[in-house]
Amino acid sequence: MGAILAAVVVGILGAGLYLLSVRSRKQYRCPACGERLSVEHMEAKRCNLCGAPLEKTEGD
Numbered sequence: 001m002g003a004i005l006a007a008v009v010v011g012i013l014g015a016g017l018y019l020l021s022v023r024s025r026k027q028y029r030c031p032a033c034g035e036r037l038s039v040e041h042m043e044a045k046r047c048n049l050c051g052a053p054l055e056k057t058e059g060d
């Protein structure tokens with residue numbers, strides 16, 4: 001019984017942390033080729049495909 005409760009609590013905490021990390025994810029779009037990137041903790045400066053400077057966007 002205690003193990004089930006612990007598993008439920010861990011699951012809820014995990015889901016909460018996942019949602020927080022998704023919401024803090026930064027969205028970028030390449031103005032040159034249209035490639036979209038989402039970056040979690042570091043700033044993306046340049047497109048992986050064409051190397052153009054990225055524009056920051058707000059979600060979709």
Ligand SMILES: [Zn+2]
Nearest residue numbers: 030033047050
């Ligand atoms: Zn690009």
